[in-house]
Amino acid sequence: MxxxxxxDDEPQLLRALGISLRARGHGVEAAAxxxxxxxxxxxxxxxxVILDLGLPDIDGVEVVRALRGWSATPIIVLSARDAQADKxxxxxxxxxxxxxxxxxxxxxxxxxxxxxxxxxxxxxxxxVTMGRNNIDLAAKRVTNAEGEVRLTPTEWQLLELxxxxxxxxxxxxxxxxxxxxxxxxxxxxYLRVYLAQLRRKLxxxxxxxxxxxxxxxxxYRFEPDT
Amino acid sequence: MxxxxxxDDEPQLLRALGISLRARGHGVEAAAxxxxxxxxxxxxxxxxVILDLGLPDIDGVEVVRALRGWSATPIIVLSARDAQADKxxxxxxxxxxxxxxxxxxxxxxxxxxxxxxxxxxxxxxxxVTMGRNNIDLAAKRVTNAEGEVRLTPTEWQLLELxxxxxxxxxxxxxxxxxxxxxxxxxxxxYLRVYLAQLRRKLxxxxxxxxxxxxxxxxxYRFEPDT
DNA sequence: CGGTGGCGTTAGGGGCCCGTCAAGCCCGGG
DNA sequence: CCCGGGCTTGACGGGCCCCTAACGCCACCG
Numbered sequence: 001m002x003x004x005x006x007x008d009d010e011p012q013l014l015r016a017l018g019i020s021l022r023a024r025g026h027g028v029e030a031a032a033x034x035x036x037x038x039x040x041x042x043x044x045x046x047x048x049v050i051l052d053l054g055l056p057d058i059d060g061v062e063v064v065r066a067l068r069g070w071s072a073t074p075i076i077v078l079s080a081r082d083a084q085a086d087k088x089x090x091x092x093x094x095x096x097x098x099x100x101x102x103x104x105x106x107x108x109x110x111x112x113x114x115x116x117x118x119x120x121x122x123x124x125x126x127x128v129t130m131g132r133n134n135i136d137l138a139a140k141r142v143t144n145a146e147g148e149v150r151l152t153p154t155e156w157q158l159l160e161l162x163x164x165x166x167x168x169x170x171x172x173x174x175x176x177x178x179x180x181x182x183x184x185x186x187x188x189x190y191l192r193v194y195l196a197q198l199r200r201k202l203x204x205x206x207x208x209x210x211x212x213x214x215x216x217x218x219x220y221r222f223e224p225d226t
Numbered sequence: 227m228x229x230x231x232x233x234d235d236e237p238q239l240l241r242a243l244g245i246s247l248r249a250r251g252h253g254v255e256a257a258a259x260x261x262x263x264x265x266x267x268x269x270x271x272x273x274x275v276i277l278d279l280g281l282p283d284i285d286g287v288e289v290v291r292a293l294r295g296w297s298a299t300p301i302i303v304l305s306a307r308d309a310q311a312d313k314x315x316x317x318x319x320x321x322x323x324x325x326x327x328x329x330x331x332x333x334x335x336x337x338x339x340x341x342x343x344x345x346x347x348x349x350x351x352x353x354v355t356m357g358r359n360n361i362d363l364a365a366k367r368v369t370n371a372e373g374e375v376r377l378t379p380t381e382w383q384l385l386e387l388x389x390x391x392x393x394x395x396x397x398x399x400x401x402x403x404x405x406x407x408x409x410x411x412x413x414x415x416y417l418r419v420y421l422a423q424l425r426r427k428l429x430x431x432x433x434x435x436x437x438x439x440x441x442x443x444x445x446y447r448f449e450p451d452t
Numbered sequence: 453c454g455g456t457g458g459c460g461t462t463a464g465g466g467g468c469c470c471g472t473c474a475a476g477c478c479c480g481g482g
Numbered sequence: 483c484c485c486g487g488g489c490t491t492g493a494c495g496g497g498c499c500c501c502t503a504a505c506g507c508c509a510c511c512g
Contacts, residue, residue: 074344084330091336096344097323098337104310110317111324118300118322118344126296137296138271140395140444152499153443164268164296188458189502196460207460216458216509378488415491418470425471433471442469442498 001025002047002116007037007063008078009056017050020109034058038066046073048115050108053079053090061093068094074115078103128163130211131225133202135163142202149201154179158194159202162212162222171219195220227251228273228342233263233289234304235282243276246335260284264292270400271391272299274341276334279305279316287319294320300341304329354389356437357451359428361389368428375427380405384420385428388438388448397445421446 001024006017009032018028029044031037034055041049049067053060064075077095079086087098097111128135133144140156142149151159157179162170176185184190195214199206213221227250232243235258244254255270257263260281267275275293279286290301303321305312313324323337352364359370366382368375377385383405388396402411410416421440425432439447 084332087333088336091333091340094343096340106310107313107317110314114317114322117320126298128296137268139393139447140441141393141447154500156444160268164264164292166295187501190500192459192461193501196462199460214459380489413490414469416489418472419490422471422473440470 001027003027003029003045004048004050004112005029005031005037005040005046006050007031007034007055008050008052009033009054010052013052016105017108020105021112024109032056034060034063037063041067041071041073046071047119048112049073049075050112051075051077051095053077053081053086061089064090064093064095074119076108076111076115078108128166129225130163130202130222131204135159137163151198151201155194155198155201159198162220166222166224169215169219169221173219175219191220227253229253229255229271230274230276230338231255231257231263231266231272232276233257233260233281234276234278235259235280236278239278242331243334246331247338250335258282260286260289263289267293267297267299271394272297273345274338275299275301276338277301277303277321279303279307279312287315290316290319290321300345302334302337302341304334354392355451356389356428356448357430361385363389377424377427381420381424381427385424388446392448392450395441395445395447399445401445417446 004021004026006014006021006028007030008014008017011032014030014032018030021028029040029046031040034057037049037051037055040046051060051063055063060077060079064077067073067075074096075094076097076099077090078099078101079090080101082100090098096115099108099111126136126138128137133142133149135142137160140160142151142159158175161175161178172188172191173185175191176187180187180190195212196206199209199212203209203211211223211225213223215221230247230252232240232247232254233256234240234243237258240256240258244256247254255266255272257266260283263275263277263281266272277286277289281289286303286305290303293299293301300322301320302323302325303316304325304327305316306327308326316324322341325334325337352362354361354363359368359375361368363386366386368377368385384401387401387404398414398417399411401417402413406413406416421438422432425435425438429435429437437449437451439449441447
């Protein structure tokens with residue numbers, strides 16, 4: 001899966017972590033000193049470094065600084081020291097996370113997952129799919145194979161509200177209040193008109209809506225596919 | 227600098243954090259409930275979310291999950307609960323970091339710096355092409371075959387904001403706020419005038435803009451070619 | 453079978469938003 | 483003092499969006 005370097009001078013922690021990580025499919029490199037760590041980091045490409053600050057040779061913060069000189073690999077620092085100044089120094093030197101010993105293995109593994117998750121580019125924008133349409137909430141645009149689907153501001157607000165509550169029923173009152181304002185909670189005509197426009201633009205068969213569903217007498221619901 | 231949302235139901239922490247962050251040049255949004263947090267996150271683009279789990283309405287982990295449904299913004303979780311299970315749940319829901327209350331402000335600020343640092347790749351191609359024009363963001367210059375295109379400071383700020391968010395819609399409010407300042411969020415005339423000037427200088431056919439696109443009633447968008 | 457309430461659909465007009473132009477203002481340099 | 487570039491302000495025309503209202507449809511029920 002990923003390649004992880006564990007730097008610690010306690011053999012038992014090294015062993016325990018190695019077993020846990022390997023069991024999850026990661027490749028594990030081990031080092032017991034700062035010099036060894038830097039040597040390995042320069043030799044093999046790494047996805048994550050777990051670094052104990054209490055090393056026999058080099059000060060851990062210096063190791064972080066040296067690594068940051070040429071590498072952007074995420075670094076999780078472990079340390080027996082709990083003072084704020086130590087944490088600030090390590091984080092500002094370039095570390096991504098700081099855990100104080102003793103720590104729970106579950107928490108460390110969770111922080112490792114978090115670090116690896118955000119390290120993987122995952123460049124794809126967070127996009128909601130709706131049949132053949134892609135809804136990009138960040139860019140505020142809807143596209144499909146034929147190009148861009150043009151939505152008016154009101155149409156977009158309505159769609160956004162429903163899509164941000166996938167599978168959940170949104171009451172007419174709630175829709176009217178957030179899209180048109182608190183003074184319009186009885187103007188249910190607006191809903192009918194704009195839902196129709198959205199369905200005409202986005203549904204394959206607007207007469208038989210599959211994604212923008214009506215719950216009669218209650219409200220509307222965005223139904224994500226499968 | 228960066229735009230940060232702080233979610234907490236303790237007014238004092240909200241105030242203290244707001245002051246510290248604003249003093250460092252960040253824009254700060256505040257919310258006291260999960261619903262308010264989600265509403266703000268949907269309205270303004272954010273660079274970081276600081277989220278207290280002990281909210282009066284929605285469970286904090288649910289807020290994390292909801293945000294992750296459409297947003298990749300880094301999330302730092304604050305909580306009074308120290309159990310490993312809580313940390314693992316929040317981190318696996320998509321949080322980037324987890325701090326237990328009470329915490330030191332210096333450490334929190336250091337973790338905020340770390341989160342913002344790794345979020346901004348900053349090595350984006352400093353030169354963007356826009357038809358026959360080359361936009362050098364680092365040198366703040368626009369050139370084409372005929373030489374340099376002279377832009378006024380305001381024109382450049384506007385262009386830079388749009389180009390730094392390629393494909394994304396930038397609201398009129400946001401443009402006015404970042405280019406002219408918070409007191410000018412209603413002066414939409416400025417936008418019309420300066421967009422026209424930019425298009426006259428940069429677009430092949432200023433009457434039919436291809437790169438600096440208007441989204442009526444919402445804002446503007448820089449459309450990179452293919 | 454006729455009434456009723458809720459929903460879908462359509463079309464048109466008024467008004468808002470945007471693009472454009474030009475004149476006035478501010479300020480620093482010649 | 484004048485001058486020029488950049489910024490602000492206002493006016494105007496056109497296009498598009500929002501609202502509105504009317505009608506048809508369906509389900510339900512007396």
